[in-house]
Amino acid sequence: MAQKIKLSTIAESLGLSTATISLALRDSPLVAADTREKIKEQARTLGYIYNRRAASLRTSRSGIIGVVVHDVMNPFYGEILKAIESELDRSRHTFILSNHYDSVEKQRTFIETLLQLGGDGVIMSPAIGTPIEDVKLAEQNGMPAILVARTMDGVDLPTYRGDDSYGISLATNHLIGLGHRTIAMIGGTDQTSTGRDRYQGYVNALRKANIEVDPNLRIPGPRSMQGGYEAAVNFLSLPQKPTAAVCWNDLVAIGLMNGIARAGLIVGQDISVTGYDDLEQAAISMPALTTVSNQQADVGRLAARALLDRLAGSHEPDGIHLIRPEMRIRQSTGICRPR
Amino acid sequence: MAQKIKLSTIAESLGLSTATISLALRDSPLVAADTREKIKEQARTLGYIYNRRAASLRTSRSGIIGVVVHDVMNPFYGEILKAIESELDRSRHTFILSNHYDSVEKQRTFIETLLQLGGDGVIMSPAIGTPIEDVKLAEQNGMPAILVARTMDGVDLPTYRGDDSYGISLATNHLIGLGHRTIAMIGGTDQTSTGRDRYQGYVNALRKANIEVDPNLRIPGPRSMQGGYEAAVNFLSLPQKPTAAVCWNDLVAIGLMNGIARAGLIVGQDISVTGYDDLEQAAISMPALTTVSNQQADVGRLAARALLDRLAGSHEPDGIHLIRPEMRIRQSTGICRPR
DNA sequence: CTGAAAGCGCTTACAG
DNA sequence: CTGAAAGCGCTTACAG
Numbered sequence: 001m002a003q004k005i006k007l008s009t010i011a012e013s014l015g016l017s018t019a020t021i022s023l024a025l026r027d028s029p030l031v032a033a034d035t036r037e038k039i040k041e042q043a044r045t046l047g048y049i050y051n052r053r054a055a056s057l058r059t060s061r062s063g064i065i066g067v068v069v070h071d072v073m074n075p076f077y078g079e080i081l082k083a084i085e086s087e088l089d090r091s092r093h094t095f096i097l098s099n100h101y102d103s104v105e106k107q108r109t110f111i112e113t114l115l116q117l118g119g120d121g122v123i124m125s126p127a128i129g130t131p132i133e134d135v136k137l138a139e140q141n142g143m144p145a146i147l148v149a150r151t152m153d154g155v156d157l158p159t160y161r162g163d164d165s166y167g168i169s170l171a172t173n174h175l176i177g178l179g180h181r182t183i184a185m186i187g188g189t190d191q192t193s194t195g196r197d198r199y200q201g202y203v204n205a206l207r208k209a210n211i212e213v214d215p216n217l218r219i220p221g222p223r224s225m226q227g228g229y230e231a232a233v234n235f236l237s238l239p240q241k242p243t244a245a246v247c248w249n250d251l252v253a254i255g256l257m258n259g260i261a262r263a264g265l266i267v268g269q270d271i272s273v274t275g276y277d278d279l280e281q282a283a284i285s286m287p288a289l290t291t292v293s294n295q296q297a298d299v300g301r302l303a304a305r306a307l308l309d310r311l312a313g314s315h316e317p318d319g320i321h322l323i324r325p326e327m328r329i330r331q332s333t334g335i336c337r338p339r
Numbered sequence: 340m341a342q343k344i345k346l347s348t349i350a351e352s353l354g355l356s357t358a359t360i361s362l363a364l365r366d367s368p369l370v371a372a373d374t375r376e377k378i379k380e381q382a383r384t385l386g387y388i389y390n391r392r393a394a395s396l397r398t399s400r401s402g403i404i405g406v407v408v409h410d411v412m413n414p415f416y417g418e419i420l421k422a423i424e425s426e427l428d429r430s431r432h433t434f435i436l437s438n439h440y441d442s443v444e445k446q447r448t449f450i451e452t453l454l455q456l457g458g459d460g461v462i463m464s465p466a467i468g469t470p471i472e473d474v475k476l477a478e479q480n481g482m483p484a485i486l487v488a489r490t491m492d493g494v495d496l497p498t499y500r501g502d503d504s505y506g507i508s509l510a511t512n513h514l515i516g517l518g519h520r521t522i523a524m525i526g527g528t529d530q531t532s533t534g535r536d537r538y539q540g541y542v543n544a545l546r547k548a549n550i551e552v553d554p555n556l557r558i559p560g561p562r563s564m565q566g567g568y569e570a571a572v573n574f575l576s577l578p579q580k581p582t583a584a585v586c587w588n589d590l591v592a593i594g595l596m597n598g599i600a601r602a603g604l605i606v607g608q609d610i611s612v613t614g615y616d617d618l619e620q621a622a623i624s625m626p627a628l629t630t631v632s633n634q635q636a637d638v639g640r641l642a643a644r645a646l647l648d649r650l651a652g653s654h655e656p657d658g659i660h661l662i663r664p665e666m667r668i669r670q671s672t673g674i675c676r677p678r
Numbered sequence: 679c680t681g682a683a684a685g686c687g688c689t690t691a692c693a694g
Numbered sequence: 695c696t697g698a699a700a701g702c703g704c705t706t707a708c709a710g
Contacts, residue, residue: 006703017681022705032679049480052455053392053401054703057686062392064456073421078412085438094452097436099424113433116391117403141388229623258625284568286597286625345687356697361689371695393687396702 005048014042025050062118065307068098068110069125069149074224075279076249076296077125080148083300084123091308093120100127108134115141121307125149128191144310148303151193151320158310159320160303162294164194165201167325171246171274171292172205174327179336180244180272181211186231186256187222187248195220195248198276202246217242228252232259241339243271250275250282250291257285257332272333288330295323344387353381364389401457404646407437407449408464408488413563414618415588415635416464419487422639423462430647432459439466447473454480460646464488467530483649487642490532490659497649498659499642501633503533504540506664510585510613510631511544513666518675519583519611520550525570525595526561526587534559534587537615541585556581567591571598580678582610589614589621589630596624596671611672627669634662 007018014021016039024031024039031039056062065088069077081097088095096114100107107127111134114122121144126135132154138145139157147159175183185202188195199218206213217240222231228251235245235256247253253275257267267273268287275282275291282289302321346357353360355378363370363378370378395401404427408416420436427434435453439446446466450473453461460483465474471493477484478496486498514522524541527534538557545552556579561570567590574584574595586592592614596606606612607626614621614630621628641660 004703007705008703018703019682019705020680023680026705030679035679047479049451049454051396051457051703053396053457054686055705057390057392057396057688057703058705060686072411073414073417075412082412094435094456096433112388113391115388117433118390118392140386225620226623255623258623261625281564284565284594284597286600343687346689347687357687358689358698359696362696365689369695374695390687393702394689396687396704397689399702 005046006051007048010039010042010046010048013046014039056118060118062120063093064114064117064119065093065095066098066110066114066119066122067095067124068100068107068122070102070127071099072097073099074251075281076251076277076294077149079279079296080125080300080303083297084304087301087304087308093308102128104129104131104134108137111138114138115143119143120311121145123148123303123307126152128189144307146303146307146310148299149194153193156318158303158306158318160299160306160323161194161320162299162325163322164197164325165204166322167276167292167294168198168201168246169205170325170327171276171290172202173209174290174329175244175246175272175274175333176205176209176211178244178272178333181336182217182240182242183211183244183246184217184219184235184238184242185246185248186219186235187227187252188220189223190220198248214240216240222252222255223248225251225255225258228255228257229259230255232256232263236260236263236265243336243339244333245271245273247273247275250277250279250285250289253289253291253332254281254285257287257289261286268331268334270337270339272336274333278328282328283330285332287332290330290333291328293326293328295325298323344385345390346387349378349381349385349387352385353378395457399457401459402432403453403456403458404432404434405437405449405453405458405461406434406463407439407446407461409441409466410438411436412438413590414620415590415616415633416488418618418635419464419639419642422636423643426640426643426647432647441467443468443470443473447476450477453477454482458482459650460484462487462642462646465491467528483646485642485646485649487638488533492532495657497642497645497657499638499645499662500533500659501638501664502661503536503664504543505661506615506631506633507537507540507585508544509664509666510615510629511541512548513629513668514583514585514611514613514672515544515548515550517583517611517672520675521556521579521581522550522583522585523556523558523574523577523579523581524585524587525558525574526566526591527559528562529559537587553579555579561591561594562587564590564594564597567594567596568598569594571595571602575599575602575604582675582678583672584610584612586612586614589616589618589624589628592628592630592671593620593624596626596628600625607670607673609676609678611675613672617667621667622669624671626671629669629672630667632665632667634664637662 011018024036098110275289278293350357363375437449617632
């Protein structure tokens with residue numbers, strides 16, 4: 001490794017001051033155009049690498065934005081991240097990613113690390129049980145936070161998420177319209193705002209159709225494909241013999257469909273199943289999954305935009321921004337046939 | 340936001356020097372135990388946040404490790420990342436993640452950013468067409484690099500990946516053992532080392548069994564579930580009427596199986612399909628997928644270990660470390676029946 | 679249009 | 695066991 005090239009190396013080699021070099025490399029009009037070009041050329045040939053730590057220490061802006069969600073491997077978050085990534089890329093921000101796996105400690109460690117690195121802001125989908133202080137920690141140290149996908153009670157931060165209650169009612173109404181009356185709800189947890197909202201939306205849709213709500217038709221818990229797959233046994237042995245299942249998300253629905261298929265029943269004929277999220281794989285699952293698009297791309301894009309706007313000084317209104325979900329009807333749902 | 344707390348704030352409040360505070364907070368035995376406790380206590384009550392940029396500027400170590408792969412949303416990389424994450428967490432390193440989507444530019448931008456942030460090291464699965472200089476850029480600036488999943492010709496870096504040629508021959512031999520003679524290979528690209536190796540392994544296995552290799556039985560390209568799904572039409576209309584398909588990876592295999600099912604054929608009976616990677620969802624797909632475990636957890640863990648060892652000063656041998664894949668036999672393969 | 683100098687917040691020899 | 699001082703590599707008023 002050659003000797004470290006810094007501003008002063010370039011300055012000396014050209015007989016200029018570091019101030020001039022610094023300005024020139026950042027395209028300041030204060031430096032004459034030809035001097036600027038000469039300096040840039042020299043920086044290139046010397047293989048100069050800009051030291052962001054030094055700059056950031058001086059300016060107290062780092063260009064770093066943190067993103068922390070439950071689990072990147074879950075395609076739902078993956079699709080949100082992709083939208084955030086493409087928005088931040090455009091503005092030359094670096095983004096640091098972390099999973100919290102719903103561990104409040106892991107999430108706090110991440111926020112602290114981000115503060116230590118001088119992060120400019122953070123986008124988070126808060127872990128279950130996140131104390132308000134952990135979010136305030138960021139704000140109080142000058143690092144604005146934006147929430148995605150999950151709401152937190154008692155904090156007044158800009159939040160971008162789908163309208164879960166409305167979305168799940170779309171799915172439930174679709175099944176009711178096909179004649180289903182005994183409809184189970186599979187997966188999710190009351191520990192997140194999303195979980196509570198989706199269950200509530202399902203309950204509301206049933207009530208509106210004058211269908212009695214049977215709490216035993218709810219199988220809470222599963223949130224993954226594996227979880228949905230395992231839930232199939234429970235679902236199929238419910239004494240009420242449900243003819244349809246509203247699932248927490250697409251992963252649970254796909255797992256459940258595979259489990260039902262393995263038991264010899266045909267999804268879309270014997271049993272109807274709906275998902276939630278409209279992941280890329282929903283359209284090509286077997287059978288193709290009827291689901292609700294949660295507009296992940298919009299959620300990510302809008303959240304990133306909101307953060308960038310805030311960093312640029314504009315103060316967007318706080319509060320919850322609900323993204324409107326849309327129904328996607330495919331082959332996993334069909335006319336009700338009693339079992 | 341309260342006034343910024345720094346070492347000197349704590350020092351003044353306790354009538355000590357910043358040197359003592361700095362040492363105490365890092366548990367130096369040079370500071371008396373009770374002074375140390377008093378200092379830590381004070382740091383906590385003042386809400387002190389360690390400024391890593393300043394420290395890193397001084398020490399030229401940042402605690403940052405970069406990881407760049409093709410696409411995090413691909414569960415194959417996701418599983419590798421998970422292993423890297425858990426290994427790095429333990430050593431209190433922060434890791435910065437990026438997708439390159441096989442864009443050499445995006446990858447180079449990432450490496451440059453990492454250098455600017457003073458990254459301690461980088462783990463990469465190089466983009467197709469990565470020029471050797473881009474990797475040398477990192478090394479020459481004191482940032483060691485480790486390769487995962489893909490090899491690069493002409494660079495002598497520590498590389499951790501599965502033994503693709505051997506792995507695919509396991510799958511091919513398994514099909515041959517079931518009586519299949521007309522076996523297609525679906526997906527992958529000759530542009531990566533992995534793609535070439537897997538095709539070669541398939542060819543070798545056929546030759547060894549005295550089965551003529553028909554290049555038209557290869558459908559290159561697909562690497563995603565969507566790709567596999569779309570390839571089903573081509574596959575089913577091949578004039579050679581293959582009875583089995585060796586797929587590039589599990590995603591392609593699952594997509595292909597869904598496509599075959601949609602055409603009314605039964606995978607595991609009419610057509611046998613093998614995957615590659617043994618993703619979590621392989622075991623619960625419909626039918627359960629016969630595949631080859633690529634040992635992603637080992638690849639990630641060993642690569643992270645190797646980097647940490649190097650940062651700690653030990654110089655591991657360069658070169659390729661091949662991880663041995665393992666066969667997982669499930670329901671998507673069965674005895675050959677002519678179509 | 680260019681330069682001299684201070685300062686961002688740490689850590690690290692060096693003294694005592 | 696504790697302190698005074700230099701320096702990491704930038705940027706930014708302030709002069710000229």
